Amino acid sequence: MDFPIERERMVEEQIRARGIKDELVLEAVKKVPRHQFVNESLVGEAYNDYPLPIPGGQTISQPYMVAMMTECLGLKGGERSLEVGTGSGYQAAVLAEIAYKVYSIERDPHLARMARELLSKLNYKNVVIKVGDGTLGWREFAPFDGIIVTAGSPVVPKPLQDQLKDGGRLIVPVGSSAFQNLMCVEKKGPKIKNRKICGCTFVPLIGDHGWTQE
Numbered sequence: 001m002d003f004p005i006e007r008e009r010m011v012e013e014q015i016r017a018r019g020i021k022d023e024l025v026l027e028a029v030k031k032v033p034r035h036q037f038v039n040e041s042l043v044g045e046a047y048n049d050y051p052l053p054i055p056g057g058q059t060i061s062q063p064y065m066v067a068m069m070t071e072c073l074g075l076k077g078g079e080r081s082l083e084v085g086t087g088s089g090y091q092a093a094v095l096a097e098i099a100y101k102v103y104s105i106e107r108d109p110h111l112a113r114m115a116r117e118l119l120s121k122l123n124y125k126n127v128v129i130k131v132g133d134g135t136l137g138w139r140e141f142a143p144f145d146g147i148i149v150t151a152g153s154p155v156v157p158k159p160l161q162d163q164l165k166d167g168g169r170l171i172v173p174v175g176s177s178a179f180q181n182l183m184c185v186e187k188k189g190p191k192i193k194n195r196k197i198c199g200c201t202f203v204p205l206i207g208d209h210g211w212t213q214e
């Protein structure tokens with residue numbers, strides 16, 4: 001399998017064709033070797049147009065969803081961004097191609113360790129991962145220019161909104177456990193602007209400001 005050609009095809013047919021225009025995002029997605037973020041048995045499907053399972057009953061999101069959420073952040077390069085839900089580390093790698101620094105939080109220690117090892121092997125030096133409840137944000141490194149939540153929440157987690165820089169954006173799926181609206185929360189001075197982007201379905205965000213674990 002020629003992975004760079006597969007990636008090019010994925011970007012043109014699944015991402016650019018659906019309206020993603022930000023060249024920084026398109027270039028980032030073209031660079032990140034997605035096949036390395038999935039289980040060996042799924043390598044042949046890594047560039048297909050759907051999410052794939054990763055350990056712990058979690059998922060690596062559909063490539064288009066990763067690109068679209070990244071575009072919504074509006075990064076220009078040089079920013080400090082936060083991701084909640086590291087999972088495989090794929091979204092963190094895409095962010096790391098654009099942002100100056102990426103902080104990423106994962107509640108599952110096994111996934112966090114695997115993502116840390118892979119990102120280090122791939123030479124991503126600007127990603128820091130910690131194990132914890134991402135609904136609380138990462139106060140030590142706040143405020144952030146952009147925050148992406150890659151799990152579905154019943155509400156916009158207040159600490160994440162509070163940890164946005166003025167002019168910063170928070171992209172978060174909000175809704176029931178079965179269906180969410182992807183929201184863009186923008187901080188403008190004392191004002192918070194909420195915009196619905198599209199419908200989506202993510203695994204649950206479990207934590208103090210998300211769902212309670214059953």
Ligand code: SAM
Nearest residue numbers: 060085087088090091106107134150205206207
């Ligand atoms: N961004 C990931 C990637 O690129 O592979 C996909 C993430 S997966 C859809 C959602 C992840 O969120 C899961 O790994 C899950 O363990 C994690 N998660 C759920 N609740 C969390 C929380 N409160 N804090 C941090 N991670 C959480």
